[in-house]
Amino acid sequence: MNIPVEYFIALSTLLFFIGVFGFVTRRNLVAMLISIELILNSVDINFAVFNRILFPAQFEGFFFTLFSIGVSAAETAVALAIIINVYRNYHSDQVNSIENMKF
Amino acid sequence: MEYSYAFLILLLPFLSFLVLGLCGMKMKKPVAGLIGTIMLGSLFAMSLYTAYEYFFVIGRDAATGLYPTVTVFNFTWLKFTELLTFNIGFRLTPISVMMLIVITTVSFMVHIYSFGYMAERDDKYKFEEYEHGFQRFYAYLSLFTMSMLGLVVATNIFQMYMFWELVGVCSYLLIGFYYPKHSAVHASKKAFIVTRFADLFFLIGILFFSYYVGTFNYDMNANPELIGKLASVAAKYSWLLPSALFLMFIGGAGKSAMFPLHIWLPDAMEGPTPVSALIHAATMVVAGVYQVASLFPIWVQYAPNQLHWIAYIAAFTSFYAAAVACCQSDIKRGLAFSTISQIAYMLVALGVSCAIDNHEGGLGYMAGMFHLFTHAMFKALLFLCSGAIIVIIGSNFKQYMGGLHKYMPITNICFLIGCIAISGVWPLAGFFSKDEIVSACFEFSPFMGWFMTLVSGMTAFYMFRLYYVIFWGQSYYELDPENRKKPGEVPFVMWGPLVFLAIVSIFAGWIPFGHFVSATGQSMEIGLQHFEFTSVAWFSLLAAAIGIGLATWMYLPKNNPVPDMLAKKMPRLHKAALNRFYIDDAWQFFTHKIVFGCFSKPIAWFDRHVIDGTFNFMAWGAQEAGETIRPWQSGDVRSYAAWFLTGTVALTLILLCILS
Amino acid sequence: MANLVMFCILAVVILGSAVMCVITKRIIRAATFLLFVLFGVAGIYFLLDYTYLGAAQISVYAGGITVMYIFAIQLVSKRSLQGLIERVKGSRVISGLLLSLVGLATVGVVLIKNNFINAAAQVTDTEVPMDQIGTALLGSGKYQYVLPFEFISVFLLACIIGGIMIARKEDKK
Numbered sequence: 004m005n006i007p008v009e010y011f012i013a014l015s016t017l018l019f020f021i022g023v024f025g026f027v028t029r030r031n032l033v034a035m036l037i038s039i040e041l042i043l044n045s046v047d048i049n050f051a052v053f054n055r056i057l058f059p060a061q062f063e064g065f066f067f068t069l070f071s072i073g074v075s076a077a078e079t080a081v082a083l084a085i086i087i088n089v090y091r092n093y094h095s096d097q098v099n100s101i102e103n104m105k106f
Numbered sequence: 107m108e109y110s111y112a113f114l115i116l117l118l119p120f121l122s123f124l125v126l127g128l129c130g131m132k133m134k135k136p137v138a139g140l141i142g143t144i145m146l147g148s149l150f151a152m153s154l155y156t157a158y159e160y161f162f163v164i165g166r167d168a169a170t171g172l173y174p175t176v177t178v179f180n181f182t183w184l185k186f187t188e189l190l191t192f193n194i195g196f197r198l199t200p201i202s203v204m205m206l207i208v209i210t211t212v213s214f215m216v217h218i219y220s221f222g223y224m225a226e227r228d229d230k231y232k233f234e235e236y237e238h239g240f241q242r243f244y245a246y247l248s249l250f251t252m253s254m255l256g257l258v259v260a261t262n263i264f265q266m267y268m269f270w271e272l273v274g275v276c277s278y279l280l281i282g283f284y285y286p287k288h289s290a291v292h293a294s295k296k297a298f299i300v301t302r303f304a305d306l307f308f309l310i311g312i313l314f315f316s317y318y319v320g321t322f323n324y325d326m327n328a329n330p331e332l333i334g335k336l337a338s339v340a341a342k343y344s345w346l347l348p349s350a351l352f353l354m355f356i357g358g359a360g361k362s363a364m365f366p367l368h369i370w371l372p373d374a375m376e377g378p379t380p381v382s383a384l385i386h387a388a389t390m391v392v393a394g395v396y397q398v399a400s401l402f403p404i405w406v407q408y409a410p411n412q413l414h415w416i417a418y419i420a421a422f423t424s425f426y427a428a429a430v431a432c433c434q435s436d437i438k439r440g441l442a443f444s445t446i447s448q449i450a451y452m453l454v455a456l457g458v459s460c461a462i463d464n465h466e467g468g469l470g471y472m473a474g475m476f477h478l479f480t481h482a483m484f485k486a487l488l489f490l491c492s493g494a495i496i497v498i499i500g501s502n503f504k505q506y507m508g509g510l511h512k513y514m515p516i517t518n519i520c521f522l523i524g525c526i527a528i529s530g531v532w533p534l535a536g537f538f539s540k541d542e543i544v545s546a547c548f549e550f551s552p553f554m555g556w557f558m559t560l561v562s563g564m565t566a567f568y569m570f571r572l573y574y575v576i577f578w579g580q581s582y583y584e585l586d587p588e589n590r591k592k593p594g595e596v597p598f599v600m601w602g603p604l605v606f607l608a609i610v611s612i613f614a615g616w617i618p619f620g621h622f623v624s625a626t627g628q629s630m631e632i633g634l635q636h637f638e639f640t641s642v643a644w645f646s647l648l649a650a651a652i653g654i655g656l657a658t659w660m661y662l663p664k665n666n667p668v669p670d671m672l673a674k675k676m677p678r679l680h681k682a683a684l685n686r687f688y689i690d691d692a693w694q695f696f697t698h699k700i701v702f703g704c705f706s707k708p709i710a711w712f713d714r715h716v717i718d719g720t721f722n723f724m725a726w727g728a729q730e731a732g733e734t735i736r737p738w739q740s741g742d743v744r745s746y747a748a749w750f751l752t753g754t755v756a757l758t759l760i761l762l763c764i765l766s
Numbered sequence: 767m768a769n770l771v772m773f774c775i776l777a778v779v780i781l782g783s784a785v786m787c788v789i790t791k792r793i794i795r796a797a798t799f800l801l802f803v804l805f806g807v808a809g810i811y812f813l814l815d816y817t818y819l820g821a822a823q824i825s826v827y828a829g830g831i832t833v834m835y836i837f838a839i840q841l842v843s844k845r846s847l848q849g850l851i852e853r854v855k856g857s858r859v860i861s862g863l864l865l866s867l868v869g870l871a872t873v874g875v876v877l878i879k880n881n882f883i884n885a886a887a888q889v890t891d892t893e894v895p896m897d898q899i900g901t902a903l904l905g906s907g908k909y910q911y912v913l914p915f916e917f918i919s920v921f922l923l924a925c926i927i928g929g930i931m932i933a934r935k936e937d938k939k
Contacts (some may be wrong), residue, residue, distance in 0.1 A: 025788030
């Protein structure tokens with residue numbers, strides 16, 4: 004294992020901010036969700052890397068990542084259900100059609 | 107304590123005001139009237155008893171030979187500084203006891219009379235829409251009585267000022283009693299504003315006086331330390347006391363309708379006639395006279411020249427008012443100008459006094475007070491008679507009257523008695539009081555004496571003109587008997603007070619007034635009452651006779667062409683006199699063009715644009731800020747996330763900078 | 767050496783797919799690129815000797831979630847499937863880019879200033895044994911994860927039920 008930890012962290016940082024860019028820019032609801040998945044994945048990488056390289060004798064990061072994957076799955080399911088409901092009511096998949104909370 | 111009931115004299119009318127004011131509309135009208143009248147009847151009894159106690163039972167103080175000044179109670183209300191306190195008290199001196207009698211007598215008669223005047227009577231008199239508020243009337247009358255009583259028993263000048271203002275308020279309320287009528291509202295505003303404007307000078311005078319002298323008390327008998335204080339102030343600042351006293355007199359001039367502040371009194375006749383009788387004939391308008399009389403010892407000692415100025419102003423006023431009264435066609439306005447003239451007489455009497463010796467110049471004080479007493483009685487009588495006439499005829503104007511001696515006999519006799527009294531004919535009351543005044547004027551200067559004699563002749567002329575025009579001459583009713591209302595006599599509740607006041611007018615002249623009230627406090631004899639007629643007395647009787655004779659010749663026969671011919675020969679003079687020599691218009695010009703135009707408009711502009719503008723601007727700013735911030739809540743999740751992230755990044759950067 | 771090469775290839779795959787994922791205008795392509803990213807991340811896990819985690823990543827994320835996305839897209843974005851593209855507002859792109867770059871810079875600064883301890887030298891290059899994972903996952907001692915395990919099972923049940931509740935068709939009464 005001779006890859007310095009900084010490389011991994013740089014990778015996950017880049018992935019994180021690509022996800023942020025996608026979230027802020029895209030108008031399609033599903034595309035925004037996909038960007039969120041990118042963010043979550045970058046965070047998972049971070050946890051796994053910290054555990055493996057900095058504290059190899061322990062398992063906290065490993066299990067955190069495992070559970071994070073599970074929770075992401077559940078959250079994606081619920082979010083997609085909401086999007087389907089939104090589509091039924093607003094007949095649009097654009098995020099700027101949901102503007103009831105506008106001033 | 108002898109006068110332990112004295113606080114009731116102030117408390118009872120105030121309670122009556124509260125009860126009638128708050129619960130009056132729930133009572134029946136006669137109940138409200140009875141409460142007011144009974145309360146005032148008890149006040150009348152109390153003041154007669156007080157006079158009896160003061161003058162006869164307790165009598166003169168053995169050591170000084172004067173009637174003692176009794177301070178019944180005097181408690182501190184406000185402390186301005188350690189030395190300067192504002193007290194409310196009750197003080198009895200000869201003139202205040204006399205005023206108690208005057209006020210309660212006339213007020214009592216007015217209360218009884220108002221039962222008839224203010225009540226609804228469908229058969230004889232049709233009610234105008236605005237003539238309601240019987241209970242309110244009695245409430246205001248009670249408040250006025252209390253205020254006037256508080257004024258005359260004041261222990262210090264500030265209490266007098268406070269009740270002075272209260273009296274002004276009552277006058278405003280009562281003049282504007284028929285508030286739906288536009289002219290009444292206008293008149294009440296005018297009265298209040300003019301007197302309030304004069305009271306400003308009164309207040310400045312009080313402030314000067316109290317600041318330098320260090321006290322509000324003005325009675326040297328009750329406060330002996332005042333003598334020393336006044337002497338030291340006069341020695342240090344010779345201008346102070348004359349100016350302070352004269353400023354105070356200006357306030358009194360406003361209330362007592364001296365030229366040029368007299369403009370409110372004729373318009374004040376818009377109020378109901380009992381109000382005119384009580385306030386604008388007998389009591390409130392003599393407040394100025396009473397003020398000068400109370401401060402008289404200070405005036406004579408420290409401001410004798412200013413006292414003479416008062417005499418000059420008052421003399422001119424009495425002549426002016428008499429001239430205007432000769433041409434008035436509204437009987438109440440004629441009586442109002444007569445009142446102005448007679449009050450000026452009282453102030454002339456006070457003004458020509460130049461020493462506190464009873465016979466070397468002190469005569470004026472006693473004469474002025476005596477005239478106040480008798481004038482209150484017969485002027486109230488005249489006003490109440492005119493009220494009876496107005497109620498029967500339905501209008502103030504003389505063109506609807508005439509020949510009423512057949513239909514209103516009692517009113518005829520009473521009015522005649524009042525006219526004889528005011529003209530100064532022996533043996534009625536006016537003769538004694540007026541001639542004492544004229545004698546005092548002759549002592550001062552012969553010109554003043556002849557001037558006042560001339561004015562008394564004019565008084566006789568215009569009063570008898572009024573009398574003949576109302577009661578004799580061509581009857582308005584008889585010109586067209588079918589369409590016009592037949593006049594009848596007023597009911598007992600109205601002519602009872604008339605008869606009472608007429609009897610007082612006949613006999614009041616014989617009261618040995620000099621025993622009770624005089625400049626030095628020592629008893630003085632009134633020569634005329636002992637049938638010692640001086641030449642002055644004969645001259646004034648002659649002047650009265652000429653006046654009466656002229657009036658009789660001009661106005662007694664029906665359709666005498668002489669008055670109209672005179673009016674045609676001097677049209678401008680006649681018109682000017684009718685319009686009161688345009689003084690009102692001059693004041694209107696002054697207020698509207700100068701005060702409103704040059705002072706009020708710029709200030710109003712400043713208030714509206716600068717002061718309101720600041721607050722409007724602040725509100726506008728807040729609203730604009732809100733409108734700017736509002737779009738931040740766009741309902742767009744992406745913006746929220748972006749801002750959230752921005753904030754986090756910024757916070758991290760700040761922390762980095764701080765920590766590193 | 768080989769690890770480094772592998773890492774570089776995986777990094778290129780991940781970042782390239784991620785960039786394409788957020789830039790592309792067609793939503794199905796975004797889902798496909800997401801799939802590639804997920805495979806890449808699984809590869810990273812394998813590189814770190816976390817084989818179990820990598821397997822979980824592939825089966826749950828790449829297998830389950832991507833399929834869910836495809837289904838959702840087909841239900842929701844009819845226009846996108848028919849080839850209509852989504853226009854992206856220019857100003858939004860600029861601001862998003864700016865925000866990302868600034869954030870990147872900040873994190874980069876923190877990263878550079880930090881000293882990471884490097885304890886990896888002590889560990890041998892083997893994968894984590896499975897029985898250790900199993901004992902830790904279902905054990906109830908200190909540092910053992912039975913509670914989150916049970917919790918997440920209930921949580922998944924709740925999410926299933928919730929999803930069904932939200933997305934069912936309302937009965938027309």
